[in-house]
Amino acid sequence: MRLQTLVLREIFERKSQLLTSFVAILLGITVIVSIKNISYYSEMAVAREMDSLGANVLVLPKSSTLQDYYAADMHGETIPEEYVTQLAMSDLQGLDNISPKLSVPVELSGKSFTLTGILPKSEFQAKAAWGGAGIFSRPIGCGAASVGMMGSDDKKTLARKRVIQTLADNEVLVGADVAAKLNLKDDDKLDLLGKKFTITAVLPQTGTVDDSRIFAHLHVVQDLAKKGPVINAIEVIGCCQEISKGLVAKVNHLLPDAKVVTITQIADAQIKINHMMSNLSLMFLVIIIFVGGASIANYMYANVFERRREIGTLMALGADSGLVLRIFLLKALILGVAGGIGGYVLGTIIAVTLGPKLAGVIVLPMPLLALLAVGISVVLALVASFFPARRAARLDPCATFQEV
Amino acid sequence: MLRMENVSKTYRHRGHLVKALDGATLHIPGGDFVSVVGPSGSGKSTLLLMLGGMLSPSAGRVLLEASSVYDLSAGERAKMRREKVGFVFQTFNLVPYLSALENVQVPLFLAKVDEKAQKDRATALLERVGLADRLDHKPGELSVGQQQRVALARMLANDPAVILADEPTGNLDPETSQQIIGFLEEFNAEGKTIVMVTHDPRAAKRAKRTLRLQNGAITAQGAGEDGCWQPDSAVA
Numbered sequence: 193m194r195l196q197t198l199v200l201r202e203i204f205e206r207k208s209q210l211l212t213s214f215v216a217i218l219l220g221i222t223v224i225v226s227i228k229n230i231s232y233y234s235e236m237a238v239a240r241e242m243d244s245l246g247a248n249v250l251v252l253p254k255s256s257t258l259q260d261y262y263a264a265d266m267h268g269e270t271i272p273e274e275y276v277t278q279l280a281m282s283d284l285q286g287l288d289n290i291s292p293k294l295s296v297p298v299e300l301s302g303k304s305f306t307l308t309g310i311l312p313k314s315e316f317q318a319k320a321a322w323g324g325a326g327i328f329s330r331p332i333g334c335g336a337a338s339v340g341m342m343g344s345d346d347k348k349t350l351a352r353k354r355v356i357q358t359l360a361d362n363e364v365l366v367g368a369d370v371a372a373k374l375n376l377k378d379d380d381k382l383d384l385l386g387k388k389f390t391i392t393a394v395l396p397q398t399g400t401v402d403d404s405r406i407f408a409h410l411h412v413v414q415d416l417a418k419k420g421p422v423i424n425a426i427e428v429i430g431c432c433q434e435i436s437k438g439l440v441a442k443v444n445h446l447l448p449d450a451k452v453v454t455i456t457q458i459a460d461a462q463i464k465i466n467h468m469m470s471n472l473s474l475m476f477l478v479i480i481i482f483v484g485g486a487s488i489a490n491y492m493y494a495n496v497f498e499r500r501r502e503i504g505t506l507m508a509l510g511a512d513s514g515l516v517l518r519i520f521l522l523k524a525l526i527l528g529v530a531g532g533i534g535g536y537v538l539g540t541i542i543a544v545t546l547g548p549k550l551a552g553v554i555v556l557p558m559p560l561l562a563l564l565a566v567g568i569s570v571v572l573a574l575v576a577s578f579f580p581a582r583r584a585a586r587l588d589p590c591a592t593f594q595e596v
Numbered sequence: 597m598l599r600m601e602n603v604s605k606t607y608r609h610r611g612h613l614v615k616a617l618d619g620a621t622l623h624i625p626g627g628d629f630v631s632v633v634g635p636s637g638s639g640k641s642t643l644l645l646m647l648g649g650m651l652s653p654s655a656g657r658v659l660l661e662a663s664s665v666y667d668l669s670a671g672e673r674a675k676m677r678r679e680k681v682g683f684v685f686q687t688f689n690l691v692p693y694l695s696a697l698e699n700v701q702v703p704l705f706l707a708k709v710d711e712k713a714q715k716d717r718a719t720a721l722l723e724r725v726g727l728a729d730r731l732d733h734k735p736g737e738l739s740v741g742q743q744q745r746v747a748l749a750r751m752l753a754n755d756p757a758v759i760l761a762d763e764p765t766g767n768l769d770p771e772t773s774q775q776i777i778g779f780l781e782e783f784n785a786e787g788k789t790i791v792m793v794t795h796d797p798r799a800a801k802r803a804k805r806t807l808r809l810q811n812g813a814i815t816a817q818g819a820g821e822d823g824c825w826q827p828d829s830a831v832a
Binding site: 193194195197198201202205206363411501503504505506507508510511512513514515589590 | 689711
């Protein structure tokens, strides 16, 4: 005979009475796990979608108007390049990538194109659509700002140097339309604003205005355009969650003389999904606390009342109140663990099965949610059972006897 | 062994003061077998509960082996019950979801005896009360007589010096009652002190002494065998 034996025997003897409380906690945890699991993969899917679109936040001169998102830098207005450094130095959460641009018109063979200065690595990362060029791919995540430092994460170094060299001064990348119209290919030579360049790569078709661009190093373009250290726009890949938490306002606060805009439709959709999922989780958490907690507490009080003779007998046999308390709390712990594990398993099955139908995303099991499920369930069961258990521990053992 | 010194117990019931025990004084030496008789509500069970450290008196002292029971902490009283007192109940009070063997193991578990020793001791005790073939039966699968014998085995588990029996034959047929009283006599012969509350005059007569209670007061005591009640006089 051990304490566990005593508790488990009682649970299995009266399992039908326990069933209601177990089902209440099981269903509550199931719903929470399902929502958390589906919403996580849904957010991941939207994040990937936004990533495929490239930058989702633009920093523009105050006076500019946004007509075409992909041509946001082609307005002639400028902002200081120093803004890039300010952003990089800011430690604002959710700035996954920063990509400054300066565009100037150029003519080649009697046709007009746009020469765009970029800071290479960050530009490549911002444009996952160019991943086909096989140069960079950006992992999904919400970290601090990156502007493509090679071999160093020190932002002070960036502030001092201001320049990140990954595209040589005499190298250019050309958009698909430019290459087609001028019949250009890799390693061809090109004369732009009096400077000779070598074509490093012809970029694949993107279906945007970028197909009509020629990309060179930002500082080369600044020199050729004789405009000094200025840029037309900064494209920022902001983490969706941080955008929903007000990243745009924070960037605006940091750069009060610039205009900060976002792809509102996509951001709004994500914000709405996040809020809905978060509210649903919260709602079910509140429901499980009230319904599950009340159900467990009610069951435990009834159980204590039903077992008062048994408790009295145990006390007459020499059990102290601490042992009686442990008997009921161990029962609550078993109920909580079983409800948590059961809820996790059921919730995961539902999420994996219904996720693709409800949210249109593939949902995989998340082992980390098991900890959350068991944690919530155990804490709830213990808290709800504490007062009934304490009542049992304080029970008058005289109830054991026939008459007093 | 057991002593009560001018013990009273009063409580309020719907605004009325009820005297459950009124100035009870008694001494039960080691090895005694005392039956406590009296009408319902006379305070018999109150007296038994107080002797067992389960109900504190409103006034007076209860002593077990020279230590004042209610001057001990609740934990110390629980330990005292575990080690020195064995209870027998009218309705047996077996744990319904445990087998006969496990029921007898309960006091041993409370005394932190290891599992192997628990099983060996419980098996031996159930063999002693003639239930060697009922070890795995739950109380619901046993007759009332068998249930009371399991309760006797459980009571003996920690080898208590004092046995407090509350109407041990109250739910039993005459034949089984005789059997249970026979067991109690056997335990008394082994040196255990027994206090037995009973309504059954035949059971009461089997004790060495009898105490009569009326309205919470000990009104008579005397030898059990001849049933000759003495007036409320000097208490042994």
